[in-house]
């Protein structure tokens with residue numbers, strides 16, 4: 001199935017995965033979906049709520065958005081119930097430009113991660129967004145990836161290097177970002193206590 005119209009192009013697409021737990025609590029977190037020809041994959045690291053939910057329910061929704069604040073909130077905060085709507089009782093994000101619900105099959109288990117092959121079972125396109133590349137948005141995404149690791153590494157030198165990189169991304173956000181990117185960076189700084 002071609003999911004280009006829904007926003008998933010060749011390579012890795014950064015999206016917000018929504019999943020639900022056994023007790024139907026919705027969860028959201030950024031993940032990268034790899035598209036290779038018409039095949040879709042995701043590598044999920046052990047220890048997250050997302051992986052517990054996916055192993056249990058074998059489903060995830062990939063929510064496509066270019067909202068920097070939503071990305072950062074999904075990565076570091078618990079999104080409240082009013083961010084979600086339900087499609088046949090599966091949580092998706094109300095604000096998503098599009099979403100795709102996938103069935104997830106484990107194809108490989110490693111020490112720290114599982115690799116899943118994804119099969120689309122439902123797609124919704126709410127709006128098709130035309131937006132030129134914004135370095136500020138890309139910088140927020142890069143900084144958010146570093147920030148999710150920052151919390152788990154212990155080596156002080158590595159932490160200092162990461163902080164320096166995040167500061168470089170923050171300078172790009174300041175120069176190139178719009179209001180949402182600047183707000184996202186400030187949320188990220190608050191969370192990291194930088």
Ligand SMILES: Cc1cc2nc3c(=O)[nH]c(=O)nc-3n(C[C@H](O)[C@H](O)[C@H](O)COP(=O)(O)O)c2cc1C
Nearest residue numbers: 029030031032043044045048049050075144145148
């Ligand atoms: C842009 C971005 C992409 C990410 N991609 C992945 C990914 O592909 N796989 C993964 O396991 N974690 C990924 N992460 C990290 C998770 O989002 C992060 O561990 C999150 O805190 C998990 O939240 P949860 O416990 O609510 O599932 C990514 C983070 C960011 C910011």
